[in-house]
Structure formats: C-alpha cells, structure tokens
Amino acid sequence: MCDTCGCNITPGNEHLIVNDGKLSKTSSGGEAVEVLQGVLHENDHQAMHNRQHFDQHQLLAINLMSSPGSGKTALLEATIDALGDEFNIGVIEGDLETENDADRIRKKGVPACQISTGSACHLDAHMVHDALHQLTLEDLDILFIENVGNLVCPASFDLGHHRNITLLSVTEGDDKPAKYPVIFRAADLMLLTKTDLLPYLEEFKPERAEQYLRELSNPAEMISLSAKSGEGLERWLNWLRHTLQHYRRHLASGATLTPALQPDGVALHQHTHSHDHTHSHDHHHS
Numbered sequence: 001m002c003d004t005c006g007c008n009i010t011p012g013n014e015h016l017i018v019n020d021g022k023l024s025k026t027s028s029g030g031e032a033v034e035v036l037q038g039v040l041h042e043n044d045h046q047a048m049h050n051r052q053h054f055d056q057h058q059l060l061a062i063n064l065m066s067s068p069g070s071g072k073t074a075l076l077e078a079t080i081d082a083l084g085d086e087f088n089i090g091v092i093e094g095d096l097e098t099e100n101d102a103d104r105i106r107k108k109g110v111p112a113c114q115i116s117t118g119s120a121c122h123l124d125a126h127m128v129h130d131a132l133h134q135l136t137l138e139d140l141d142i143l144f145i146e147n148v149g150n151l152v153c154p155a156s157f158d159l160g161h162h163r164n165i166t167l168l169s170v171t172e173g174d175d176k177p178a179k180y181p182v183i184f185r186a187a188d189l190m191l192l193t194k195t196d197l198l199p200y201l202e203e204f205k206p207e208r209a210e211q212y213l214r215e216l217s218n219p220a221e222m223i224s225l226s227a228k229s230g231e232g233l234e235r236w237l238n239w240l241r242h243t244l245q246h247y248r249r250h251l252a253s254g255a256t257l258t259p260a261l262q263p264d265g266v267a268l269h270q271h272t273h274s275h276d277h278t279h280s281h282d283h284h285h286s
C-alpha cells in the first residue's frame with residue numbers, strides 16, 4: 001500500500017481532504033489511517049463508475065504498469081503500428097511532469113490524453129475519470145492507460161480498468177517479481193520486454209523471471225517481446241485480440257471483467273454497509 005508514503009492523496013482526490021472536503025475530518029478526530037482508508041474507499045467507488053463508462057461503450061481498458069523506462073510507450077507505439085487499422089485505440093498517459101509520451105502517441109494518429117500527476121507516483125480513479133471525459137469513448141475499442149513508471153504504488157489503485165499488465169524489461173534483472181510481489185501478483189499478463197538485448201545480458205534468465213512469477217501463485221501468461229525488433233509481438237497482439245473478444249462476450253452476458261488483484265478497498269463493497277452511497281456528478285454522461 002501507499003499508506004506509508006502518503007501518496008494516496010493526489011491532485012485528483014485532494015479536494016476530498018483539504019478545505020473541509022468530504023474526508024477532511026474523521027469521526028474519531030483525525031486518525032490518518034482512517035482518512036487514507038476513506039480515500040481508497042472513494043477511489044473504489046470512482047473506479048466502479050469509470051468501469052461503467054467503459055462498459056457502456058464496450059471499451060476494453062488496460063492498465064500498463066512497470067518501472068520507469070521499461071518500454072511501455074514503445075510497446076504502445078509498436079501496437080498502434082500493428083493494430084491501428086484493425087481497432088480504434090486510445091491512450092491515457094500518466095506522467096509526473098511532461099507531455100512527451102502523449103505527444104509520441106499522437107504522432108501515430110491516435111487520441112492521447114495526458115495526466116500530469118505532479119508529485120504523485122501512481123494514477124488513481126479520479127485522475128483517470130478526468131481524462132476519460134476528454135476522450136470520445138464511443139469511437140474506441142481499446143483504451144490503454146499507461147501508469148506512472150513505478151513498481152510499487154500503481155498496483156494499489158483500481159482505475160476502473162479491466163486488465164492489468166506488468167512489464168519487466170530484461171535490463172532490470174530477473175528477480176524483480178520476487179522483490180516487488182504486489183505488482184507482479186496483480187498482473188493478468190506479464191510482458192518481458194526488450195528481449196533484443198538478451199544476448200548482452202547473460203545473467204538474465206527469462207525462465208527464472210517466470211519462475212519467480214509462479215512462486216507468487218500467479219498463473220498469468222508471460223510473453224517475451226521486443227518493441228524494437230518486433231520479436232514476440234504477434235503473440236502479444238493475439239493476446240489483445242483474444243482479450244477483447246473475451247471482454248465482449250462477458251458484456252453480452254451482462255458481466256464485465258475486473259483485473260486479477262483488486263486493491264484492499266474493493267473487498268469493502270462485497271457486503272452491505274450503512275453509509276450513503278449516492279453520488280453527485282458535476283459532468284454530463286452521454
């Protein structure tokens with residue numbers, strides 16, 4: 001969790017805490033933990049709302065998580081090159097400061113919305129909600145949400161997406177799933193990226209990376225690929241095609257898809273509780 005670094009509070013949700021916001025006071029007189037649980041609770045409500053937006057438009061939303069620089073944007077560029085004619089793709093880019101990644105995506109002719117998180121080390125459902133209302137969702141088949149490069153915090157926040165993908169580049173070392181279990185446990189798919197560099201990294205063993213993933217009891221598929229050389233891309237593209245079909249079948253039967261591991265807060269919604277669950281929204285829904 002991010003309770004330790006306090007990063008649960010972001011520009012997207014601070015209105016709940018500051019200036020007499022909804023969560024600015026706690027019933028017991030200001031326990032920080034209670035405030036943070038309240039933030040996660042609000043996040044999960046917002047995430048469910050976001051998922052309803054996506055489902056209304058039959059839009060598959062995928063959350064990409066990894067360390068900085070492991071190749072998320074490069075993978076998106078290669079994916080758009082390969083699938084741009086087959087599917088309408090949109091991208092939400094989470095970055096601390098710059099518009100660079102969104103600019104790279106827009107150059108491919110795909111709509112991209114940038115979220116500048118400022119100091120926040122992850123995206124949350126509120127930030128994604130602001131962004132998704134800037135996209136024309138009904139025009140899209142797949143929405144990629146590129147999370148902030150960080151192997152810890154992003155896994156704790158439901159954004160309302162359907163599938164989690166955790167990337168590990170071969171330059172980072174094959175023991176990362178063991179060192180950062182939460183984010184690798186949350187993966188519905190693990191992508192081993194930059195495999196074109198494997199000949200230079202004798203110590204990196206793909207099978208060892210996969211073994212560490214299995215030791216987390218995660219049965220998720222691992223696909224090795226290089227956005228640069230194109231090796232392994234076809235298997236990834238087929239995963240996407242298959243997942244989109246799978247998602248549409250679920251929608252047809254009145255269900256949706258939720259990512260492999262939900263943050264703690266979601267468990268709170270599986271039983272009834274007494275407080276008021278109505279929400280007001282200051283935007284229009286199409």
Ligand SMILES: Nc1nc2c(ncn2[C@@H]2O[C@H](COP(=O)(O)OP(=O)(O)OP(=O)(O)O)[C@@H](O)[C@H]2O)c(=O)[nH]1
Pocket residue numbers: 066067068069070071072073074075101148149193194195196197225226227228229
């Ligand atoms: N050799 C090689 N380099 C790659 C590959 N994919 C990305 N890179 C390089 O790795 C660096 C980072 O790639 P990005 O795609 O920007 O990584 P990112 O995960 O989007 O980075 P952040 O958004 O900053 O977290 C760039 O210099 C890329 O050219 C690959 O498949 N092979």
Ligand SMILES: [Zn+2]
Pocket residue numbers: 002005006007008121153
């Ligand atoms: Zn954090």
Ligand SMILES: [Zn+2]
Pocket residue numbers: 072073074101146
């Ligand atoms: Zn990027």
Ligand SMILES: [Zn+2]
Pocket residue numbers: 049053129281283285
């Ligand atoms: Zn909304």
